Amino acid sequence: MHLIGPGLRTQLIEDVRRTxxxxxxxxxxxxxxxxxxxxxxxARTSETLTPSLRVDEFWHRFVLRTKEYAAFCDALGAGFIHHVPEPTGMSDPAKGRAVMKRTMDAIEAAGFTIDAEFWPGAGAADCTQCHAGCTDSPVNR
Known part of the structure; x- marks a missing residue:
């Protein structure tokens, strides 16, 4: 997958490695x-999707690189993909698990492969997340 070039990949990995x-x-x-x-x-759906905690860590770092992130979103043809945190204490674990399953299914249906180490329910060994607490925002694109 070459949606993110080598230089930016290295920067994102270094950013995530700080924590x-x-x-x-x-x-x-x-x-x-x-x-x-x-x-x-x-970018391809109007459904609300949610990242795993591990994927969200990368997303947080990417959003902070505003120029690169905005250019990436533009290249997808989606407009800006907003990161929308769920209000504290408002998560519903059952709903979260359903959204997570829908997210993984949508990623696979789009032709991508789910890496089990990054997604709960798909084998993420030390991830106890029931819901990431944040989503993409199809409404605000």
Missing amino acids: WTELTDDMGERGVNQLAAFLATS
């Missing part, structure tokens, strides 16, 4: 791929 110190280069590359797949899929 995820055990992140390997391989896992960083895979994380950028999962982020790109999530955002590309979000």
Whole structure:
């Protein structure tokens, strides 16, 4: 997947590594791929999708690189893909799991591969997330 070029990939991996110190280069590359797949899929649907906590970590870092992030969103033809945190204490675990499942299904239907280490329910070993607490925003695109 080449939706995010090598220079920006390296920057994002370095940014994420500031808080995820055990992140390997391989896992960083895979994380950028999962982020790109999530955002590309979000750009293609009016459904609300949600990232896993691990993918969200990459998204947070990408959003902070506003020029690159806006250019990426423009290249997808989606307009700006807004990151919309859920209000504190408002998450519904059952609803969150359903949205997460829908997100993974949508990513696969879009032709991308789900990397199990990045998605709960798909094998993410140390991820206990029931809902990421944030979504893309199809309404505000």
